[in-house]
Amino acid sequence: MTAKKILLIDDEPDIHKIAQIGLMLECGWQMLTATSGKAGLSLAIAESPDAILLDVMMPDMDGLATLAALQKNAKTRSIPVIFLTAKAQSADRRRLYGAGAKGVITKPFDPTTLASQISGYLGWSL
Template structure:
């Protein structure tokens, strides 16, 4: 898959490490991280990544709030956003899917196929999938 730049916004350090490790092992994508919504918004404006992986449950600004801010921002409104969540309640998943985000990845996720999931959600060419 072509070199892409992703931004992962997640307050859990273990999740950030796992995503970075999984994508580094299978792609040449660059993954930067942010540990909260405020830092994530700032990095998204500055870096303008090809896609954003966004945790839903975070202290301060939750993922849905961050999503709304990014989609209303002239510099970040066109960046594809994929929610990542441990919530499996159908009501929550339906709300996330209705948000017009590119997709939802439920935690725990399949680290081996994470790159393929992301590529498909963003309509990127999948070489190995």
């Protein structure tokens, strides 16, 4: 199986480190990172990742605005997006799924199960 390429868009550097360790150790996936919605959008266009992990709350361009921009672009609209959020209330989840999310992972997450959570949401085998 070819290693997946995952783009993580999150403004917290610690989240980048934790996720990267989990994905590399668990299944050897490549991880790209961006610290803002705008940078993430540019990277998604340039790299065509297999999936995007997207923080909901970020300064300037939040997760929902970033998802809307991804959906408007022909090069990125088919990339599945899974949100990372500390807000896990059912109303928040409904709003994220309604916007087009393929999954919602609650922060803090367990890095040792991150790849299996992503795979479960997207129907990938590990």
